[in-house]
Amino acid sequence: MVLRPPGLQLLIDVLREGGWTVVGPTVRDGVVVHAEIESLDQLPRGVGDVQDAGSYRLSQHGDEALFRYVVGPQGWKSLLFPSRELLWSGRRTGTEMEVEPAEVDPPRLALLGVRSCDLHALAIHDTVLAERAVVDAAYVSRRENTFVIALTCSDPGGTCFCVSMGTGPVPDKGFDLALTELLDQDGHRFLISAGTSRGEDVLDELATRATGDEVLRAARADRDAARKVGKTAAGRMGRSLDTDGIRDLYANAEHPRWEEVASRCLACTNCTLVCPTCFCTSVEDASDLSGTQTQRWRLWDSCFTNDYSYLHGGSVRSSTSSRYRQWATHKLASWVDQFGTSGCVGCGRCITWCPAAIDITAEVGAIRSGKG
Ligand code: SF4
Ligand code: SF4
Numbered sequence: 220m221v222l223r224p225p226g227l228q229l230l231i232d233v234l235r236e237g238g239w240t241v242v243g244p245t246v247r248d249g250v251v252v253h254a255e256i257e258s259l260d261q262l263p264r265g266v267g268d269v270q271d272a273g274s275y276r277l278s279q280h281g282d283e284a285l286f287r288y289v290v291g292p293q294g295w296k297s298l299l300f301p302s303r304e305l306l307w308s309g310r311r312t313g314t315e316m317e318v319e320p321a322e323v324d325p326p327r328l329a330l331l332g333v334r335s336c337d338l339h340a341l342a343i344h345d346t347v348l349a350e351r352a353v354v355d356a357a358y359v360s361r362r363e364n365t366f367v368i369a370l371t372c373s374d375p376g377g378t379c380f381c382v383s384m385g386t387g388p389v390p391d392k393g394f395d396l397a398l399t400e401l402l403d404q405d406g407h408r409f410l411i412s413a414g415t416s417r418g419e420d421v422l423d424e425l426a427t428r429a430t431g432d433e434v435l436r437a438a439r440a441d442r443d444a445a446r447k448v449g450k451t452a453a454g455r456m457g458r459s460l461d462t463d464g465i466r467d468l469y470a471n472a473e474h475p476r477w478e479e480v481a482s483r484c485l486a487c488t489n490c491t492l493v494c495p496t497c498f499c500t501s502v503e504d505a506s507d508l509s510g511t512q513t514q515r516w517r518l519w520d521s522c523f524t525n526d527y528s529y530l531h532g533g534s535v536r537s538s539t540s541s542r543y544r545q546w547a548t549h550k551l552a553s554w555v556d557q558f559g560t561s562g563c564v565g566c567g568r569c570i571t572w573c574p575a576a577i578d579i580t581a582e583v584g585a586i587r588s589g590k591g
Contacts, residue, residue, distance in 0.1 A: 378567030
C-alpha cells in the first residue's frame, strides 16, 4: 500500500488507539532522539545530519521529508535493555532474608523508523539475551510488547557502513511493517508493507478507516521508486570495511597499531554506550542505613573501564590498548565464534560519537593491511 502523509498520521492514530505508545524520531538539543510521537509535526521534517569521525550536526534539506536524517546517538537498546534496572529487593527480618524479584510491566511500544542496521542489532540482542540457556526475562517481556515499523535509509551518513556488514540499508526481516519514504514528481508518500500478521491486521485497518486518498493501492511506479531509494543509498555509504576473513584479527594481537590507537583513546566508554549491540553490565547493591532493606541494580558497563576486567588482585586488561583490542576483536571476530554473527552492524555511531575521532573501520583496516 501507499500512505500519503495523512495516512501515516492515521497509522500513528490506529496504533495509539490499539494501546501502543508510538516512539519515533524527533529533534531535541541539536540531535535526533527517540520520544513518544502523537503527531507527524513532531517528526524531523526537512532535517538531515552531517556525520564524520567525532562530529555530528543537523542540516536542513528544506523539503517535506520526515526521515532524511540517519541514526542519532540513541539506538533502541535503552528502551528494551535499560541502562539502569532493578533486579531484586531484599528485606531482613530477624535472622531471615526475604528476596523479591523486580516486577516487569513493560509498556506496549511501537518503534517508528527503525533502520535496517538497528533491526539487525535487535536480532543480535534477541540471540544474546533471549535465546540462550539463561534468558533475560525482563528483556523478553519488553521485546514481546514491541511492534516494529522499519524504514529504508535514503541518505546514509558519513560514518555508515551497513553494506559492508550485510545489514542494510533496506530492511529484510524482523519488522511488523516496513516503510520507504518517497518524495518525487508523484508527491510525498510512503510505500508500506507488512512482515507479520500483526502488521497485516494494521494495514487492513488502515484501508478500512481511510476516507479519502490518504491510503492507496501501491502502483508499480511506487515499488520501482522504493527500490531505487534503497539502491541509491547502498551506493552512498560513508565508510566501508573488508570483512573477508576478518577473524584474522586474532593473529594480530601484538600489532603496534593497538598501542597507537590507545595513545589517542580516552577510555571514555562513549563507543560502547552508543553501540546498539554492546550489552556489558555490572551490578550495584544499595542498602538503607538501618541495614534491613537492600536492592540490587544492574547498570550498563563498558569493557573500556579498568574495573570491568577486575578479578581478585587486579584488572586483567589494565592498559587502554588491551581494552581497545578486546572491544574491536570481540565485535568483529570472537562475537562470530560466540553467537554466530558479527557484533557490529555498521551503524557508525562509535565513530561519530568518539571524542577522539577514532574510527573502527580505519583501525581494523590498518591492522589487517599490515600498516602500523
Ligand atoms: S574509542 Fe573513542 S569513544 Fe571509545 S573509549 Fe576510546 S575515546 Fe572513547
Ligand atoms: S561497533 Fe560501532 S559501527 Fe558497529 S554496531 Fe557498534 S556502534 Fe555501530
